[in-house]
Amino acid sequence: MIKILFIDDEVNVLDGLRRNLSPFKSIWDMKFEASVVSALESFENDPADVVVVDLKMPIASGETILNL
Secondary structure, three states: OEEEEEEOOOHHHHHHHHHHHHHHOOOEEEEEEOOHHHHHHHHHHOOOOEEEEOOOOOOOOHHHHHOO
């Protein structure tokens, strides 16, 4: 199963993704994180195969997160 981590500081965006991607939950293990800190902790404890991240967030840009 492919593990995908979605990171966005807007909870409404994550909720929309969760709803729209729900048909794929049998083939994708999806995690949705609204906090950069919790996303990094989640990734450290259980690395994802794919990371989808908002590029413009207040604490750290998506580019910064992907370069960690």
